[in-house]
Structures are given as structure tokens and as C-alpha cells.
Amino acid sequence: MTPRNRNGRRPGAGRLALALVLLLLGLAAAAGAATPPPAPHPVFLVRLEGTINPGTALYLRRALREAAAARAACLVVELDTPGGLVASLRSMVQDVMASPVPVVVYVAPAGARAASAGALLTLAAHVAAMAPGTNIGAAHPVELGRGAKDETLSAKAENDLAAMARSVAGERGRNVEWAEKAVRESVSATAREALRLGVVDLLARDRAELLERLHGRRVTAGGSPRVIETRDAEVRVVREGLRERLLRAIADPNVAYILMMIGMVGLYFELAHPGVILPGTIGAISLLLGLYALQALPVNTIGLLLILLAMGLFVLEILVTSYGILGFGGVVALILGSLLLFDTPETGVAVAAAVLWPTVLLAAAAISTVVYLVVRVRIRRPETGLPALVGARGTAREAVDARSGRVFLHGEYWNARSPVPIPPGREVVVERVEGLTLHVVPADEHRGKDAPEDA
Known part of the structure; x- marks a missing residue:
């Protein structure tokens, strides 16, 4: 029989148990080392350029939905905008404030701006960042489409937007006083001034530096604390869909203006030469798209009425032989209406001169040619019958x-x-x-x- 010690155990049993424990720990450590760490959550990216309009709001909403479904680390919005529609801005701010995924608004690249509505969207982000050489601010509301300025309505719009700016800035812990001044006094700030004033959270030269500086930042998203982990994360770019591109394109003042001109000229050709069909079809579609775009844009009513007056004068030139007098009046009304249609330098919503003048001159030339042919036919003696x-x-x-x-x-x-x-x-x-x-x-x-x- 094997001898036992005073505790009743065989000699060497303790050493055997210790060796077994060490072996199991070694195997567990090796298994852990062989298992790769979980991949970091992806970073979603959208690029918002140009005016803020219904197409932009729809694009951001879809990006937020896809980021939430993928449990993204965050959604980065690279922003460069002169401003846009308050209705679209409110929709975007509501989506950002309610997002369970942290939203990072990054005003970039150098030379970009977050003006007017863009400033308030930046204030609403969980993290606000800017690239050096950018600026933010000038968010005073501009009431358009009114002949005489209504002080009461202007004050209501200003107070409403100022309250919104204070609310989102306070919720995100940013400079509430500056946010209100941006609305009431149209103040602006450079990137470094905005950082010093507590309007934005950080500066980053490019996207790589932004992601590096975001790593480990703590925010509250969807009512829950979150830690943004962006190091070595995959960047997924959310592309615009067809509907979003269409809405954003026709809401551009240059495109809306060209659609209006195509629609007017096409319908005029159809009225002057009934039965041609193609100009009338193209004109009707373009005019409907142009009118939809005008509903989404801050339009000067006087400019729109002058363009409609021009269309009426051109039609009368077909029906009444004025020997070009009505047609000439229509060309003058068309030029004046085009100049006044988007007279909005404060918001940046305007037709570019490089688009306006060639378009209006081509439209006037086309309509004047038809007027000339119609008048010549009317005054020429009959050749048949x-x-x-x-x-x-x-x-x-x-x-x-x-x-x-x-x-x-x-x-x-x-x-x-x-x-x-x-x-x-x-x-x-x-x-x-x-x-x-x-x-x-x-x-x-x-x-x-x-x-x-x-x-």
C-alpha cells in the first residue's frame, strides 16, 4: 500500500492538482489569445452641400435610420451650407436630437461654412466640429415674398428661431448666449473663435484627425450614455437615393428657374402651333416640377407674378395682333421677374448670374422668334384657297x-x-x-x- 501523510493524502496529490489547474489556465489563455477581438462598430458618413431643403432632410433621415440599424459608432455629417428652409431645418434638428446614434456635424473642408440654418444644425449635434478656415453663424431669419415688411411677423419668426437656438444649445451644453446672438444679431465666428466661445467641441484638419479625436468621447444619445469608439473603424458612406437627388436638385434655385423657363417656352410653342405635342408635353412636366420646387423655396412673390404676367402677354400676342408690342412687354416682364424671383442674398438662395442671363436671353429669343413668325403669318396675304x-x-x-x-x-x-x-x-x-x-x-x-x- 501507498503510504499516506498525516492528513490522510497520498504524497504528490497536491502537486498533481496544482499542475492540472495551471494547465487549464494555460489552455484558457491560449484560447483567448486565439480569439480575435470584436470588430469596432462602423462610422457612417454623409456629405451635405448646398441649401437645406426637403431633399436634404430626407437624405439625413435615411442615413440616421441606416446608422441605427447597423449600430454605428456615430454618424458624421460633413457640412457646407449657406442655409435654407426653416421647415426642413426643424425636421433635421428633431431627427438629430432623437437619434440613438451619436451625430457629429463637421463643418469642412477649409473654406466651408455653416451659415443660417446650418449653424443651428451644428448646435444640435452631439459633437460639433469644424475644420480650420471655416465659419459658422448668421442665422437671422429672412422673410421673403412680401411687398412691405411686416414687423409683427418678422418679430415672431425671429423670436421663434431664437428660442429654438437657445433650446438646442442648452441641451448640448453649448454657448446659449452666442446661439441667440447668431439669430437676433446675425453674428458669425471663425472655427477658432467658435471653439474658444464654446460653440463647437473640437477642431480637426481632416476626417482622419476628426475620427482620432472622437475616439473615447462620452455623449448622451437617445437618453443613454454612449462612448464613441472610432479608432480603426470602417467608414461607410451613405449615398443619396434617386428620390433624394431629385428633390435636392429641383429645390436648387438655378434648377427651379430653368424648369420654369422650359415650361413656359414649351407651353407657348404648343399654344402658337397646336398639335406639335412634344413642346407642350415637355413644357407641362417642367412647369409642374418648377412649381413644386418653388413651393420648397423662398420665392419673391413680385418676381413670380412678373413671370406669370410675361406668359400672359406672350399668349395675348398670339391671340391679338399687336405687331410685337405685347411680346416686347412680355420680354421686359420676364427679365424683371427673373431678376426678382430669388432676391435673397442674405440666405444665399439665389439664381447665379451665369445661369440667369443665358437662360432668360435664350427664352426671350425663342419666344420672340415665335411671335415674329405668328405676326408675319397674320399680316401676309393668303396663299391658298x-x-x-x-x-x-x-x-x-x-x-x-x-x-x-x-x-x-x-x-x-x-x-x-x-x-x-x-x-x-x-x-x-x-x-x-x-x-x-x-x-x-x-x-x-x-x-x-x-x-x-x-x-
């Missing part, structure tokens, strides 16, 4: 008097009458047509407008 015989020259084949006679005209024999006797072989001129009977006079006694001889 019985009215075209008036003024034509022929030859008497029989004696023509007040009761009967026959003349040869345009290769045919016609019954004819004349207030004076006309012997056979004499040249005659048609003065009027009555049924199928020509009323003629001797050519040497005719004082009206002569026509080429056709005997």
Missing part, C-alpha cells in the same frame, strides 16, 4: 360684263363679272371673290396691290 385669288392677274377668254363672262386664272377657267365691259384677251385683276364667281376689273384700271401674273 379662294381668298388667295384676290389681287391675282388673269386673262379674259370671253367678253366680261356685269352679268357674265369667263377668265383664265391659275390654269383654270372661272366665271367672272366686271362693272365695265372687258373684251376677250385683255388682262384682268381679281378684286373680290363671291362664291365661285370672280369680280374683276381691267388690269390698267386696278389700283390695289398687284400680284404676279398667272395667265
Whole structure:
């Protein structure tokens, strides 16, 4: 029998148990080392450029939805905007504030701006960042489309937007006083000034530096604390869909203006030449798209009315022979309406001069050409049918008097009458047509407008 120690255990049993424990720990450590660490959550990225409009809001909403479904580390919004519509801004701010995924608004690249509505969107982000050489601010609301300024409505719009700026800035722990001044006094700040004033959270030269500086930052998103982990994360770019591109494109003032001009010219061609169909079809579609775009844009009512007046004058030129007077008035109204349609330098919503002048000149030239052709047709004597015989020259084949006679005209024999006797072989001129009977006079006694001889 194997001897036992005083505790009743065999010698070496403790060493065996210790070796077994060490072996199990070694195997567990090796298994842990062989298992790769979990991949970091992806970073979603969208690029918002140009005006803020319904297409932009739809694009951001879809990006937020996809980021939440993928449990993204954060959604980075690279922003460069002159501003836009308050209704679209409110929708975007609501989506950002309610997002369970941290939203990082990054004003970039150098030279970009977050002006007007863009400033408030930046304030609403969980993390606000700017690239050096960018600026933010000037968020005072601009009431457009009114002849005389309504002080009460302007004050209501200003107070409403100022309250919104204070609310989102306070919720994100940013400079509430500066946010209100951006609305009431249109103050702006450079990137470094914004960082010093507590308007934004950090500066980053490029996207790589931004992601590095975001790593480990703590935020509250969707009511829960979150730690943003962006180191070595995959960056997924959310592309615009067809509907979003279409909405954003037609909401651009330059595109909306061109659509309006195409629609007006197309319908005018169809009215001037009924039955052509193609210009009218293209014109109707373009006009409807243009009118939809105008609903999404801050339009100057006077400018729009002048363009509609121009269209009315062009149509009247077709119906009433004014010898170009109505058409000229329509061209003047078209030019003035185009200049006033988006007279909004404060928000940056305006038709570029490089688009406006070529478009309005081409439209005016096309419509003026049609007006000229219509007027020329109206004043030109008929060339077909019985009215075209008036003024034509022929030859008497029989004696023509007040009761009967026959003349040869345009290769045919016609019954004819004349207030004076006309012997056979004499040249005659048609003065009027009555049924199928020509009323003629001797050519040497005719004082009206002569026509080429056709005997």
C-alpha cells in the first residue's frame, strides 16, 4: 500500500492538482489569445452641400435610420451650407436630437461654412466640429415674398428661431448666449473663435484627425450614455437615393428657374402651333416640377407674378395682333421677374448670374422668334384657297360684263363679272371673290396691290 501523510493524502496529490489547474489556465489563455477581438462598430458618413431643403432632410433621415440599424459608432455629417428652409431645418434638428446614434456635424473642408440654418444644425449635434478656415453663424431669419415688411411677423419668426437656438444649445451644453446672438444679431465666428466661445467641441484638419479625436468621447444619445469608439473603424458612406437627388436638385434655385423657363417656352410653342405635342408635353412636366420646387423655396412673390404676367402677354400676342408690342412687354416682364424671383442674398438662395442671363436671353429669343413668325403669318396675304385669288392677274377668254363672262386664272377657267365691259384677251385683276364667281376689273384700271401674273 501507498503510504499516506498525516492528513490522510497520498504524497504528490497536491502537486498533481496544482499542475492540472495551471494547465487549464494555460489552455484558457491560449484560447483567448486565439480569439480575435470584436470588430469596432462602423462610422457612417454623409456629405451635405448646398441649401437645406426637403431633399436634404430626407437624405439625413435615411442615413440616421441606416446608422441605427447597423449600430454605428456615430454618424458624421460633413457640412457646407449657406442655409435654407426653416421647415426642413426643424425636421433635421428633431431627427438629430432623437437619434440613438451619436451625430457629429463637421463643418469642412477649409473654406466651408455653416451659415443660417446650418449653424443651428451644428448646435444640435452631439459633437460639433469644424475644420480650420471655416465659419459658422448668421442665422437671422429672412422673410421673403412680401411687398412691405411686416414687423409683427418678422418679430415672431425671429423670436421663434431664437428660442429654438437657445433650446438646442442648452441641451448640448453649448454657448446659449452666442446661439441667440447668431439669430437676433446675425453674428458669425471663425472655427477658432467658435471653439474658444464654446460653440463647437473640437477642431480637426481632416476626417482622419476628426475620427482620432472622437475616439473615447462620452455623449448622451437617445437618453443613454454612449462612448464613441472610432479608432480603426470602417467608414461607410451613405449615398443619396434617386428620390433624394431629385428633390435636392429641383429645390436648387438655378434648377427651379430653368424648369420654369422650359415650361413656359414649351407651353407657348404648343399654344402658337397646336398639335406639335412634344413642346407642350415637355413644357407641362417642367412647369409642374418648377412649381413644386418653388413651393420648397423662398420665392419673391413680385418676381413670380412678373413671370406669370410675361406668359400672359406672350399668349395675348398670339391671340391679338399687336405687331410685337405685347411680346416686347412680355420680354421686359420676364427679365424683371427673373431678376426678382430669388432676391435673397442674405440666405444665399439665389439664381447665379451665369445661369440667369443665358437662360432668360435664350427664352426671350425663342419666344420672340415665335411671335415674329405668328405676326408675319397674320399680316401676309393668303396663299391658298379662294381668298388667295384676290389681287391675282388673269386673262379674259370671253367678253366680261356685269352679268357674265369667263377668265383664265391659275390654269383654270372661272366665271367672272366686271362693272365695265372687258373684251376677250385683255388682262384682268381679281378684286373680290363671291362664291365661285370672280369680280374683276381691267388690269390698267386696278389700283390695289398687284400680284404676279398667272395667265
